[in-house]
Amino acid sequence: MALAAFYLASELFTRVITAAAKRAGVGQGQVRLIREGIGSIFVVLAIIAVVHLSGLTSEFTTLTISGIVAIALSLALQTTLSNVISGILMLLDNTLRVNDIIQYSGTKGEVVKIGLRNIWVTTEEGHLVIIANSQIASGPLINYTAGERLLKKL
Numbered sequence: 001m002a003l004a005a006f007y008l009a010s011e012l013f014t015r016v017i018t019a020a021a022k023r024a025g026v027g028q029g030q031v032r033l034i035r036e037g038i039g040s041i042f043v044v045l046a047i048i049a050v051v052h053l054s055g056l057t058s059e060f061t062t063l064t065i066s067g068i069v070a071i072a073l074s075l076a077l078q079t080t081l082s083n084v085i086s087g088i089l090m091l092l093d094n095t096l097r098v099n100d101i102i103q104y105s106g107t108k109g110e111v112v113k114i115g116l117r118n119i120w121v122t123t124e125e126g127h128l129v130i131i132a133n134s135q136i137a138s139g140p141l142i143n144y145t146a147g148e149r150l151l152k153k154l
Helices: 004-021 029-055 059-076 078-093 134-136 147-153
Strands: 101-104 107-114 118-123 126-131 141-143
Touching: 004 029, 029 059, 059 078, 078 107, 078 126, 078 134, 107 126, 118 134, 126 134
Parallel strands: none
Antiparallel strands: 101 107, 101 141, 107 118, 118 126
């Protein structure tokens, strides 16, 4: 019964925070991140409450809580870590360089910045497009200016 009340309280709190974020003009991706973060915090708190009420030893409680926190953090940071790892692999592979002309998913332009999480591309129309590294690594990428450089490596 207590878990059901705890769940309802967490849902109410999440909805209030989400509505406030939407009113403030926060993007859909950020709203999703907020919901996931609040949900993770409430799951950890619920497990702490269950373990505390069950009367288990403090060593077991500490190990359980630290394991749950580690899992929650890894799930919350999954997308960011995927982008960083993809960025590192692209830098090591020398797939992209600044000033390369690329095309990805209908966007064609010049690479102006390469970061660990994303790359910045200016299109022929002058628009700035920011693409996540994990998307670049998984999708079909056409690099018009790096053909000779990449073929020499084979």
